[in-house]
Amino acid sequence: MAKHLTPGRIVLYAALLLMAIYYLLPLYVMLSTSVKTLDDIRGGNLIALPQSITLDAWSKAWSSACTGVECGGMKGFFWNSVKMAVPSVLISTLIGAVNGYVVSMWRFRGSDVLFTLLLVGCFIPFQVVLLPMARLLGELGIANTTSGLILVHVIYGLAFTTLFFRNFFVTIPDELVKAARIDGAGFWTIFLRILLPISGPIFMVCVIWQFTQIWNDFLFGVVFASGESQPITVALNNLVNTSTGVKEYNVDMAAAIIAALPTLFVYMVAGRYFVRGLTAGAVKG
């Protein structure tokens, strides 16, 4: 393959560049719209540069935009999502780590079957559990609360986190564990002293995957939370689809970026693990 620029290579780079523009265009449009004034939006067009840059829409989106009857901006909902995502991610990842350890290193009769049964949880459409879950949360008295959402996200995240850790631990040579057992190390000692120290990367993958899933979730949020306990995705959807008053596109876009920032940030700083998580979650062993 030629390394210098032939006409073919120029076409190739042009195609790649064009595709890059296609992917970046919505991000550019969101950003530029969010710093325009409403007059600028109406007078100019979508891809025109802003005539002047104002952060009014951002401050309105953060602290005073109306989602339905409430007019406190995205602020409260952003923190709802943080309070929901952080514990759910940590709990489901820790349980998944121990589960994955068992099904890979401590197989017992029937453990493979049990693991397969567990995996089914990755594939079901969640619509099929919404009705009983709503009823259960109601009876436990945690309907419409962040704790209720945490419970739901932990429960339905376990299948994925177990899968991640299982697929990682099976790549570790059995001899390592066998030798430790001969030396008298027990179940927890092996896990804490031998496996945890080498599990950094898979923890990253799992935490990032879970965080992205839970932060971006809409279905559980819209069904199991209402009013003040809504996560940010639900609030954003309410903001954008509220039909009262003048439509403030700049505020909508600022709110959308606010909702996207945490996962985008994670992607920027740890993209490597993000990609690995996606492919690991996809290509199952």
Place this chain on the structure above:
Amino acid sequence: MSTPQSQASLSALADRWLPKLVLSPTLLISLVFVYGFIAWTGWLSLTESRLLPQMDFAGLVQYQALFENDRWWTAVANLGIFGGLFIGCTLAVGLFLAVLLDQKIRAEGTLRTIYLYPMALSFIVTGTAWKWMLNPDMGLQKVINDWGFPDFTFDWLVDPDKAIYTVVIAGVWQSSGFVMALFLAGLRGIDDSIIKAAQVDGASLPVIYWRIIIPSLRPVFFSVLLILSHIAIKSFDLVMALTGGGPGTASDVPAIFMYQFAFTRGQLGLGAASAMMMLMTIVAVLVPLMYMETRSAKRG
């Protein structure tokens, strides 16, 4: 005297039981919250439940009602249109990008980052962005108008016959980078010597890709199909954010149908029946694909 020995046997005993003990809460959770809840929903779909669940068996009345509901068939037809186009286009764009990126490109890392970032976004954010871009008055239409084509119109978002296609546009944008990453990983796993041998035989690059490389990516195709059909059948957020199922019910999909009947219209039985239909669709699509995937993986 016997203390160390009994301690050893105690820890051996612990090692026998601990793994099962540790795994059991998760299994119990899965049993109740996955299998139990599916059974609960299944049973609910066989009752006459409306606003409140009631547990008397009523046969298939809800399924009958579902199959006589025009809105359900709109949703099913939309899922067909959306699923087919979304899977087809995402696959094509993803594969195309992967092949392009595989040509020893400078700045490959940067390009990959750009192609893949939409996957980090929520479908609600994607929907919001595209809803604005496809706005019939102020969106892309106006850009083209301003460029000197004043008669150009692009109002699919508010056109009942076209609204579902806007969901395809946004869905492909969000997911194609991910498919690119999967194919690229597959391409990188192919032995270079096969390609070199074909080149020696005088085969051109497109022919090598079409005849040798792409067919050898069979297992990746199965994974990609598996994931994309899964995304398509479950698609809910993107449609909610982009069209809300509208105009009217023109871009309804089964997930929206289920949500509205179960949670805003108080038709629990019908909602449960539609949820069970979604589950059966997933099973019907995924099981054959997974079967083929494991078979081709074993052969490959």
